[in-house]
Amino acid sequence: MSVLSAAKKVFYLPIMIGEWDMATIVETVAAMRVLVAEARQAGKSIGFVPTMGALHAGHLALMQQAKKNCDIVVVSIFVNPTQFGPNEDFTAYPRTWAEDLAVCRSAGVDAVFHPPARELYPDGWGTWVEVTGVTDKLCGRSRPTHFRGVATVVTKLFNIVQPDQAFFGQKDAQQVIVLRKMVRDLNMVPEIVMVPIVRDEDGLAKSSRNAYLSSEQRQAALVLSQGLAKAREMAAAGEQEPAAIREAVLSHIQSAPQANVDYVELYSFPDLAEIAVLNQDVLLAVAVRFGATRLIDNIILTPSRT
Amino acid sequence: MSVLSAAKKVFYLPIMIGEWDMATIVETVAAMRVLVAEARQAGKSIGFVPTMGALHAGHLALMQQAKKNCDIVVVSIFVNPTQFGPNEDFTAYPRTWAEDLAVCRSAGVDAVFHPPARELYPDGWGTWVEVTGVTDKLCGRSRPTHFRGVATVVTKLFNIVQPDQAFFGQKDAQQVIVLRKMVRDLNMVPEIVMVPIVRDEDGLAKSSRNAYLSSEQRQAALVLSQGLAKAREMAAAGEQEPAAIREAVLSHIQSAPQANVDYVELYSFPDLAEIAVLNQDVLLAVAVRFGATRLIDNIILTPSRT
Numbered sequence: 109m110s111v112l113s114a115a116k117k118v119f120y121l122p123i124m125i126g127e128w129d130m131a132t133i134v135e136t137v138a139a140m141r142v143l144v145a146e147a148r149q150a151g152k153s154i155g156f157v158p159t160m161g162a163l164h165a166g167h168l169a170l171m172q173q174a175k176k177n178c179d180i181v182v183v184s185i186f187v188n189p190t191q192f193g194p195n196e197d198f199t200a201y202p203r204t205w206a207e208d209l210a211v212c213r214s215a216g217v218d219a220v221f222h223p224p225a226r227e228l229y230p231d232g233w234g235t236w237v238e239v240t241g242v243t244d245k246l247c248g249r250s251r252p253t254h255f256r257g258v259a260t261v262v263t264k265l266f267n268i269v270q271p272d273q274a275f276f277g278q279k280d281a282q283q284v285i286v287l288r289k290m291v292r293d294l295n296m297v298p299e300i301v302m303v304p305i306v307r308d309e310d311g312l313a314k315s316s317r318n319a320y321l322s323s324e325q326r327q328a329a330l331v332l333s334q335g336l337a338k339a340r341e342m343a344a345a346g347e348q349e350p351a352a353i354r355e356a357v358l359s360h361i362q363s364a365p366q367a368n369v370d371y372v373e374l375y376s377f378p379d380l381a382e383i384a385v386l387n388q389d390v391l392l393a394v395a396v397r398f399g400a401t402r403l404i405d406n407i408i409l410t411p412s413r414t
Numbered sequence: 415m416s417v418l419s420a421a422k423k424v425f426y427l428p429i430m431i432g433e434w435d436m437a438t439i440v441e442t443v444a445a446m447r448v449l450v451a452e453a454r455q456a457g458k459s460i461g462f463v464p465t466m467g468a469l470h471a472g473h474l475a476l477m478q479q480a481k482k483n484c485d486i487v488v489v490s491i492f493v494n495p496t497q498f499g500p501n502e503d504f505t506a507y508p509r510t511w512a513e514d515l516a517v518c519r520s521a522g523v524d525a526v527f528h529p530p531a532r533e534l535y536p537d538g539w540g541t542w543v544e545v546t547g548v549t550d551k552l553c554g555r556s557r558p559t560h561f562r563g564v565a566t567v568v569t570k571l572f573n574i575v576q577p578d579q580a581f582f583g584q585k586d587a588q589q590v591i592v593l594r595k596m597v598r599d600l601n602m603v604p605e606i607v608m609v610p611i612v613r614d615e616d617g618l619a620k621s622s623r624n625a626y627l628s629s630e631q632r633q634a635a636l637v638l639s640q641g642l643a644k645a646r647e648m649a650a651a652g653e654q655e656p657a658a659i660r661e662a663v664l665s666h667i668q669s670a671p672q673a674n675v676d677y678v679e680l681y682s683f684p685d686l687a688e689i690a691v692l693n694q695d696v697l698l699a700v701a702v703r704f705g706a707t708r709l710i711d712n713i714i715l716t717p718s719r720t
Contacts, residue, residue: 137601234545234546234547234595234599235544235545235546235565235595235596235599236543236544236546237541237542237543237544238541238542239540239541240540240541241538259541260600263600264601267601267603270603289540289541290541293539293540293541293570294541294543294566294570294573295443295534295570295573295574296573
């Protein structure tokens, strides 16, 4: 294949599928293309888990699902500057490379793509992927350029890794919705697989940003999962009014004095359309600040079948 | 491969590479994916010529180059609505399907992708590829959404056809520049190959829009190629001043009374940066209206090596 032979001319890597070290570290696009071409030539399917590192049990669940579904698993660890707003936590975002690599190795990942920022955003770079419609609400309202950065970097990573399936957590439900729309609208090949939220025993959704929380904030943050559990009970008991559920969740979250609510909203899933009554799958999503730390959580309410 | 087997479940096509009819007609994305997967499995390289139909000798040159470079040649014929502005000639654009198919067959094309608009832009569609920087000048100034539509549809077609190489005419030099930037910025796999302009014997660049011209307008339109030829002579004779060349070309074009100049401009090639002196490759590009018909032409001036 021309791509393979061209890449080999420049970056000869004597690597055969099945003989990779566990979690081969790849830092350049050209080297990644060689691995992908080798996998393709060997008829192997590729599962891809894009991450920004600071890996936790939620990411591990993505890797485990990828291992189940695909022959080869590639994880990317790249803190993507273009999805952070100018006043967001790009520089402060936790970077835990050694631990991340150990997590990937323990999960049996085949390759970790870990490029420097210059490799993906060289001088003169400037092409964006813009998903419209589902990006202007929920997190898109308070983070207006966030999903443009996500869609753009995922497009780039898909073109580099060429996966059959890519794995994302339900924790970022709107991200899954945006990326599924992007894949459909641009006729991309990879399937977006959504993996359930992983929680601590007390209910807090796993997040790299939990590391920012003081112990008081962490305790207060339990109102998110508690509020969502309350909503699930209300829906199961037959509550049909989105406004009633929203009010109950909001007032529970606001019972934590440190909680600064960004949004508590219900939309149809996966279209993110306004809803008047709970007669279809509904995404109940919340975003709340505790000090400088913004946490999100969500639940998908299915209409009771009774 | 999962993509192939999934596609075959829905659209079984008993087609083997090497046994295709000349210019198999493909109208759905799913069927195109089957052909592409078969070609890939057989180890064949794919050359792709995206067109809007109304094929002429310029398109034929693209197909011939594709035949030379690649094992399999796919031509798309799709008048892309998203690259026309609201007051442009989308509905009037010439559609000559039977003749186009004959041209593809005469050129030995393997497959013609000819989807209905709904296949590429279904209800709820809305994801755009935006190339910045090189899109805000030349044709991008008078057609502000044009290159967004081009970049978006080419992204979609690349994801569907998955070519090794894609062939575009130098006639649309800015389009080539924009698409090369898009491929680089988004890490796409296909190589953009630029094929020289094909001209009528009297110098008029081949264009589907030439069909709109009255015989008087067609005669007047020769000032474009004549102006560019004059510029080439001036550069070969040592003229270094972009402004001097621009003035000479502009005044020659304006000697045709029907000519309504959109632009006559010189920029560095391929960066489209401002230039003070002709000491590098320079794109001299012109756009001129004759009545309602807008024609473009260009030349790449290389610094004299003397």
